[in-house]
Amino acid sequence: MHFDKLVDLHCHILPGIDDGSESLEKSLALAQAAIADGVTHILATPHHLDNQYVNHKADVIKLCDQFQAELDRQKLPLSVFAGQEVHINGDLIEKYDDLLGIDEDKHYMLLEFPHGEVPAYAKRMIFDLRKKGTTPVICHPERNHEIQENLDLLYEFIENGALAQLTATSYIGGFGEHVAELSHKMVEHNLVQIIASDAHNLPGRKFVLSEALNQVAQDFDAAKAQAFEANAEKLINGDYVAAHDYSPIPMKKKKKFFFF
Numbered sequence: 385m386h387f388d389k390l391v392d393l394h395c396h397i398l399p400g401i402d403d404g405s406e407s408l409e410k411s412l413a414l415a416q417a418a419i420a421d422g423v424t425h426i427l428a429t430p431h432h433l434d435n436q437y438v439n440h441k442a443d444v445i446k447l448c449d450q451f452q453a454e455l456d457r458q459k460l461p462l463s464v465f466a467g468q469e470v471h472i473n474g475d476l477i478e479k480y481d482d483l484l485g486i487d488e489d490k491h492y493m494l495l496e497f498p499h500g501e502v503p504a505y506a507k508r509m510i511f512d513l514r515k516k517g518t519t520p521v522i523c524h525p526e527r528n529h530e531i532q533e534n535l536d537l538l539y540e541f542i543e544n545g546a547l548a549q550l551t552a553t554s555y556i557g558g559f560g561e562h563v564a565e566l567s568h569k570m571v572e573h574n575l576v577q578i579i580a581s582d583a584h585n586l587p588g589r590k591f592v593l594s595e596a597l598n599q600v601a602q603d604f605d606a607a608k609a610q611a612f613e614a615n616a617e618k619l620i621n622g623d624y625v626a627a628h629d630y631s632p633i634p635m636k637k638k639k640k641f642f643f644f
């Protein structure tokens with residue numbers, strides 16, 4: 385299937401600020417790969433507060449603007465927006481003003497758990513963020529060891545108002561059969577609402593978003609794949625996304641970003 389627009393809400397395309405792209409040259413190569421995959425709009429989401437990387441809101445916005453200017457100069461048809469992959473911490477509420485949402489008004493935010501576990505305070509933090517008006521979108525739950533062991537944990541987060549993002553590579557088997565099976569199960573049970581690349585570098589962690597969406601269309605139906613894409617658009621526009629509603633909803637005429 386073909387998408388006129390393809391929105392990728394998780395990637396490490398900005399140069400030199402985390403374990404993603406190391407240089408402007410590599411970022412441009414990633415951009416070209418994204419375009420080749422059909423991606424038209426991308427949310428740059430460097431790691432933030434994960435013990436290794438701190439990427440303040442203002443710095444990400446500035447770098448993102450510079451990168452967009454370079455893309456425009458090179459006539460690469462890709463729109464880049466500033467975001468963060470926010471690692472869960474006990475003091476996120478105190479740091480709230482320095483956090484970037486998926487959308488401009490921070491109705492949604494990418495929230496990363498440690499790979500090994502789900503912190504005991506995660507449920508409380510999701511509640512606190514929602515109280516601030518932000519719905520957390522849990523990054524790649526299929527790669528979290530505790531959720532892998534017990535999918536009910538993810539079910540509960542979704543029931544409590546969070547959303548979740550599946551990584552395209554996981555779905556098509558790039559992290560092994562077990563992760564692929566879990567990813568399939570999450571899609572089947574509507575435990576994830578978007579699929580994103582989480583691209584870091586080439587050729588290792590690349591763009592396979594179209595491939596994953598096509599695989600979803602093949603495994604389930606085209607409507608489900610379209611719903612994932614539509615949800616990504618809704619999130620970047622700050623529009624409502626229902627956790628369990630995967631029937632495609634017609635796009636509004638006027639959106640916050642003029643691209644849509």
Ligand SMILES: [Fe+2]
Nearest residue numbers: 394395469582
């Ligand atoms: Fe990431």
